[in-house]
Amino acid sequence: xxxxxxxxxxxxxxxxxxxxxxxxxxxxxxxxxxxxxxxxxxxxxxxxxxxxxxxxxxxxxxxxxxxxxxxxxxxxxxxxxxxxxxxxxxxxxxxxxxxxxxxxxxxxxxxxxxxxxxxxxxxxxxxxxxxxxxxxxxxxxxxxxxxxxxxxxxxxxxxxxxxxxxxxxxxxxxxxxxxxxxxxxxxxxxxxxxxxxxxxxxxxxxxxxxxxxxxxxxxxxxxxxxxxxxxxxxxxxxxxxxxxxxxxxxxxxxxxxxxxxxxxxxxxxxxxxxxxxxxxxxxxxxx
Numbered sequence: 001x002x003x004x005x006x007x008x009x010x011x012x013x014x015x016x017x018x019x020x021x022x023x024x025x026x027x028x029x030x031x032x033x034x035x036x037x038x039x040x041x042x043x044x045x046x047x048x049x050x051x052x053x054x055x056x057x058x059x060x061x062x063x064x065x066x067x068x069x070x071x072x073x074x075x076x077x078x079x080x081x082x083x084x085x086x087x088x089x090x091x092x093x094x095x096x097x098x099x100x101x102x103x104x105x106x107x108x109x110x111x112x113x114x115x116x117x118x119x120x121x122x123x124x125x126x127x128x129x130x131x132x133x134x135x136x137x138x139x140x141x142x143x144x145x146x147x148x149x150x151x152x153x154x155x156x157x158x159x160x161x162x163x164x165x166x167x168x169x170x171x172x173x174x175x176x177x178x179x180x181x182x183x184x185x186x187x188x189x190x191x192x193x194x195x196x197x198x199x200x201x202x203x204x205x206x207x208x209x210x211x212x213x214x215x216x217x218x219x220x221x222x223x224x225x226x227x228x229x230x231x232x233x234x235x236x237x238x239x240x241x242x243x244x245x246x247x248x249x250x251x252x253x254x255x256x257x258x259x260x261x262x263x264x265x266x267x268x269x270x271x272x273x274x275x276x277x278x279x280x281x282x283x284x285x286x287x
Contacts, residue, residue: 004044005133012242013039021076025068025138028077029243031235032191037243038073040064042136043126046241047092050195052188053078054165060084060103061186061195062239065126066095066148068138083163085173087197087239088183089115091123097151106153107175109182111211115148123147159184176224178217179207185220187227192234194227200250201238201282208274208287218261221254249281260284 016029019036027039034053040046049062051074058078063086064070074082084100086093089112097104106112125131127143137143157163159175163186172187179198186195198205199220207214227233228247236245259265260277267275270285277284 005042008041008046010242012244016244019077021073023068023070023072023076023138025136026064026070026073028073031237031243032193035188035191035193036077037237038064038070039243040067042133043067044131045092045126048237048239048241048243049093050237050243051077052165052171053080054167054169056166057081057083057164059163059165059171060100062086062093062197063096063100065092067127067132067141067146069099070096071099085157085163085184086182087185087195087199088180090180090198091115091148092126093197093239094151095148098149101151102154104151104153105155105157107158107182107184108156111181112153157184174223174227176220178213178215178220179205180209180211181213181216183220185224185227187231187233189231192232193237194224194231194233194235194247195237196224196250197239199224199238200236200245200253201240201242202245202249203241204276204283204285205253206285208285214257214261214286218254218257221250221257225251225254252279253282256282257284260286 019028021028029037036051038049047064049064052059058080082103084103085105123146127146157173161173163171169190174185176183176185176199233247236247236250237243256279265277267277270276275286
């Protein structure tokens with residue numbers, strides 16, 4: 001058994017209602033009435049996608065790794081017309097994009113265009129020995145042929161756009177680049193929720209890839225901190241590990257990364273020759 005799996009289930013899930021579905025690869029938890037975290041606990045990245053049910057439309061935020069069929073989950077929980085959008089286009093959040101060609105929207109960004117035109121080679125690392133629990137893999141999944149299938153966006157959104165789900169339930173898009181050039185977040189003002197993708201989560205936040213821009217990242221965290229205060233956000237919903245994060249941790253992360261940038265924090269070398277800056281509930285991994 002891999003060490004990453006030994007710590008599961010995470011204690012934060014005990015406060016959430018588990019929803020039983022027919023897709024065993026996923027675990028589904030209700031965050032608020034009609035708002036669900038779609039969790040992939042059997043692969044070490046512990047990816048989380050989200051489904052928001054409105055009275056007229058349903059919004060799917062990210063499509064997961066493409067190991068299980070997230071479309072089945074969507075159809076079990078909602079029969080409304082669907083909108084699908086990614087927090088960013090790293091491969092672990094776009095795995096089932098190809099299933100939603102008519103519903104998929106994105107932002108105009110060269111990084112996104114590259115990722116929906118190219119099959120990403122690093123997907124094979126996600127299913128190597130020790131990275132995944134084989135006994136939970138769907139019967140139809142072929143590890144050797146696993147890759148991201150091509151997809152296209154049917155429409156585009158921009159910073160400040162509103163997604164109307166019905167009866168005044170609106171989701172606002174915030175452009176939050178840094179982790180990637182195409183990173184976006186979502187405000188649900190009705191429920192005081194903030195969906196942040198990989199801009200922040202409890203765990204090691206990776207800021208070393210060539211597409212990461214640290215200046216943009218810090219500015220985006222500042223924007224999210226201001227959003228937390230302005231709309232009295234009650235929960236942060238990230239793209240990994242834990243779906244119900246206290247907003248004070250993101251505020252702490254903003255203070256922490258500024259100290260890292262100023263050289264006030266000493267990092268530790270990792271086995272991959274990176275530098276990790278550790279704090280109580282999260283860390284930053286830089287090159």
